[in-house]
Amino acid sequence: MTDPVVVGVDGSASSMQAVTWAAEEAVLRGALLRIVHAALRWAYDVPLVPQPAHWGPAAEAASWELLRRAAEQAHIRAPSLEVITEILDGAAAEAIAATAETAQLVVVGGRGRGGFTGLLLGSVGHDLAARSPCPVVIVSRPRAGRGTEVVLGVTGHPGRDPVLEFAFCEAARRRVPLRAVHAWTRPAVRAPGDMQPLVFDITSVGEEEARLLAESISGWRERFPDVPLIEHVVHEHPAKALIDASDGAELVVVGPPSRARLFGSPVHALVQHARAPVAVVHHAASHTYRS
Incomplete structure (x- = not known):
């Protein structure tokens, strides 16, 4: 059943x-x-x-x-x-x-x-x-009509497969494109102990963040070849980037907030201001999603 x-x-x-x-x-x-x-x-x-x-x-x-x-x-x-x-x-x-x-x-x-x-x-x-x-x-609010895409927030951190899988399945289920949004404000820390530079070149860091996004979703692109994929990298706070993207979305998909930062997290800000329903998917979710 x-x-x-x-x-x-x-x-x-x-x-x-x-x-x-x-x-x-x-x-x-x-x-x-x-x-x-x-x-x-x-x-x-x-x-x-x-x-x-x-x-x-x-x-x-x-x-x-x-x-x-x-x-x-x-x-x-x-x-x-x-x-x-x-x-x-x-x-x-x-x-x-x-x-x-x-x-x-x-x-x-x-x-x-x-x-x-x-x-x-x-x-x-x-x-x-x-x-x-x-x-x-x-x-959080009614929509005037159906959206034209599913929006996915991609952090580039490991262990996010359930979030990515859910987003791709939902785009396939709805037969709409998937917009993968990766927002950054400072260069990503790749390993424990790494230091963020005080000064950095926005263009070169943006290119590195684009590669990070491509690597994060590459396997899923192959698993869902029929889902049109839009890669969207932006130098912006993650919450604002996803709120902006939600304007034309049918659904916005993100990972969960930290319990320690429940009401100060980007997810909290997104839920308050998004113009589409927000799906929060646990990284350790055990469900298998079917389109």
């Missing part, structure tokens, strides 16, 4: 946009859609007055109504799609991450409900991106 696409909802407009995107993605993958809602709606040790309402019959009824509306939203976009709904027990990030063990993709909105609590609920996507064993797609 094909693993499901999982989408988490919390009642926000962003999560309902995620449902629409996940429904289309489930159809594209020939998978069922599993819509989930976490019952514990405050997952942070922050003193509040008044305290959040306790779980009870009214809260359970409201949760099922939320899931009903989400399923209805999915069927508007994909009438024949098989949809199941479920209330998860626990804090949102941990509960949804547990569903990722048997999912091929987890989808969440990039923003939670309004106010201060909305800020924290919106962080669920960032937390999932750092812990999920399967790719996480964060949908």
Whole structure:
């Protein structure tokens, strides 16, 4: 059986946009859609007055109504799609991450409900991106139409094969070109102990970075000869380069943020400002992606 696409909802407009995107993605993958809602709606040790309402019959009824509306939203976009709904027990990030063990993709909105609590609920996507064993797609805003390419952020660091494989498979699945973006601000450090020069020639370093990109994707170009490939090297901060590239993208694919730099990482900036959904793929992902 094909693993499901999982989408988490919390009642926000962003999560309902995620449902629409996940429904289309489930159809594209020939998978069922599993819509989930976490019952514990405050997952942070922050003193509040008044305290959040306790779980009870009214809260359970409201949760099922939320899931009903989400399923209805999915069927508007994909009438024949098989949809199941479920209330998860626990804090949102941990509960949804547990569903990722048997999912091929987890989808969440990039923003939670309004106010201060909305800020924290919106962080669920960032937390999932750092812990999920399967790719996480964060949908922050609706698109006016479909994009014309998949964008891949390439660092040139070793051990990124799952990120590259996912991006090539998604471009093949969608029958669109893959734009491999490698952004740099200073010459790359090639080995432990190497020192970055204080002064460098932008042209010569740019040529070296272009070679690094070509080497990083050379094997994948051979494995996916039918995927048109655009190599894009730019002297720019990685987050800005990917945000700019996202304007015409159907999907942006990157590796995960460091848990230590979750909210100061390029991935965090990308998710906040990208104009397309962002897929975060773990370097150690064990899934095999099929186009």
